[in-house]
Amino acid sequence: MNGSVDLRIGIDVGGTNTDAVILDRNDLVLAKFKTRTTPDLSTGISKALESVLSQIPESKHRVTHVILGTTHATNAILQRRDLLKVATIRIGAPASVSIPPLLDWPKDLRKTISSGEIIVSGGSELTGEALAPFGKDGLTKFIDSVANVAQSVAITGIYSPVNAEHEFEAAEIVQKMLGEIPISLSSGIGGLGLLERENACVLNAALIGVSRKVVDGFSEALTKNGINSLKYLTQNNGTLMSLDSVLKYPVLTIGSGPSNSMRGAGHLTKVSNAIVADVGGTSTDIGVLINAFPRESTTPVDIGGVRTNFRMPDLVSIAVGGGSILRKTGSDITVGPDSVGYQLPDEAIVMGGKTPTLSDAAVVKKRMTMGNAKLAIPIKDFLSRALEISDNRVWEATDQIKTSRVDVPLIVVGGGSVILPDSIEGISEILRPDNYEVANAIGAAMASVSGQIDKVFKLGGRKREELIEEAKSAARDQAISEGADPAAVEIIEVDEVPMAYLTEPVVRIRVKASGPLGFV
């Protein structure tokens, strides 16, 4: 064992900031750096890398893993840029033709993305039997008609999470006819719910170009800095994806920002069950960590107006941030939702500015020191009242997202976190870790490798327990094949939903396994 080859770099590329950290084998933060995000992804990453590497002598050859978290894919969808033209293929006729693909998409997004849609015969029953024979001829004709416009292909089969055979068959035909075009299969993306899985699959196909840009930019920055380590991105559930997986399933990176800050918060405090508040300049995201992972939302999530069944962290966002603007409206006081943002050092009252902010209130109430507190004395009562409103909003949000009646700890991270109070009803203690301002990048560096199974099982004389074991071992195998240390893989979630109205017992079982990266 070479004790010196033991460094991991975590990078977070957000809309405004690019952060980087270096962690050692014991997950200690050895170096950190924060810079503005450049429009050119590679340059920003390169600058952050250069800085953290320079803080530790002889660090380059000691780096084993570099892990990137980014909101790039989310922004591409929201801003409708860099998206590929997608040919959408659904396999399921005669079923499902009553609701054609992309029916409720925002018109402009559909126009930007779609190069044509078809429903061909085939798909599976929930038992795994074929729903109908696979419609090869219909598919061939459609591919011919879109050959000149389509840049990417999305294939979704009915019950493909149970049996994906027809998706594979279709992919083979597309590849034969169109050659090197990227192909997205829904069976690799989401669970049950045809329309939501199809939407996710089409978004995925559209994002392939973006993912290539991210992966290339990332790789370029590493090469430039002479780093030749393993490279990963983080996905929605706070776990790692190989760059190959990112190129295939870019849509799975979409919710990774909040996941990383929550995982980072958990790591910094060594607490695995807690509420996490990430306080920025404008808003605060509050989520829940269960067994060191963000709790996922059970209701479908909208991305840019499209309903999907992504695995996303369950979050409550409130208008409480360091720069939140305070106003008097009649007898009432409002807090936010707008913020002075980066002008805080000029605009805040305590800095000699003209706009009362939550930071001014926090200074007056001695939660933080900044500027000249005396400047805020004339409006002390107003500021105190505003802070009460803010505290109450934080209490409501933490109470709303709590999962049990016992008091739980709250971990507070992010640049604006000093404005939060030191005690909250229903919260056992408030934890304010060091390095709270780079929790995102730390979360990225800390990400584990996971495997998830979401499948419908027929009992067919077998015991429930037997099927759950089967699902567990499949999830474990998936995690190991993604790079997890086989000795440390754990099952972190088992969820079981029986299906009603069927004479033969059938259950849907969802299992998640995860483990730390295996050492190289």
Place this chain on the structure above:
Amino acid sequence: MKSTSLRLIDKEELISLSIGCTILAGGGGGDPRVGLMMGLNAISKNGPVKVIELGDLNDDDLIIPGGMIGAPTVMIEKIPNGSEPIIIRQMLEKYLNKKASAMMPIEMGGLNGVLPVAWASINDLPIVDGDLMGRAFPELQMCTPHLYGIPAWPGVVVDERSQAILFEPLDNVWFEKLARNAVSTLGGCACAGLYPLTAKAASVPVIRGTISAAYRIGAAIRAPSIDPLLALNNEIELYRLITGKVIDVERNTAGGFVRGSAIVEGIENDHGRLVRIEFQNENLVVLEDGEPLATVPDIITLLDRHTAMGIVTEHIRYGQRVVVGVFKSPTQWRSDAGLAVVGPRAFGYEIDYVPVEERHERVS
């Protein structure tokens, strides 16, 4: 207090109707979304659907009640073809040697309150403002005509491959057994036309005005307001049993149904209370300290504490803030004959039915 009736269902009305259907479902009936999407698509092709009252029809005009049967959780994956309602109509018209004049939902809850609107649009027929349950129930004989000895057959079950089965069973309970097996073989869900009725025969059993009622409930919840629960309460008599947090959910499969229970712990003014809801697809009873607070056939629905949206059984989860709400059952289910079919004893509870308004005060 007769409220205005809905005369036409366009897209906006359909969205409100689907929300109202999750309230009247009593936890069952499945997520209406597939029905909503199908209906929106059908309406954009064929235009809005006309809503009529029973009185608008001639005595011998034929009404076809319909809905999906089987697992709503299958229909989110295996979505219908869209020609099922045409096949149902054609087969029943042929068998009865009479043209259909209108469609009607068999139940006004969950997916099945919305789907028949799509079917009416596809068949270019109006839809009757009413249904055969006034809520959702799990079995075919739990329809009001059954109380009057009216057979559910001739009944047709059709799958997405256009395979159709016409049933002529011994009685409605046999129909339920045969149809459930057929649906299982067809892959877990199918479309059905049942209890074909002339307008005259429909006049006694049909629970009237339920489409309008569900629409108004949905519209009230959707409208911007400070307190959606209050808006709901203004639209339909709501009995709030408890405001609380779901602290436990247990589900298991038995006999082709999802059976289980949820425990709600009181918050706000109900701090310190603990209530248990037992369900078989639909919510059946609410218990506190072993004593019933409410039972079927009254409609027991978990409502989101903040949005007042109905929560279907499969979506109940730990930590949700809810109001356990109860709405009065349609009067037909409160008769001895009605209670024999859908009362607490019909679901295996040795409890006498007490109407919700006799047990609880309304608090707004």
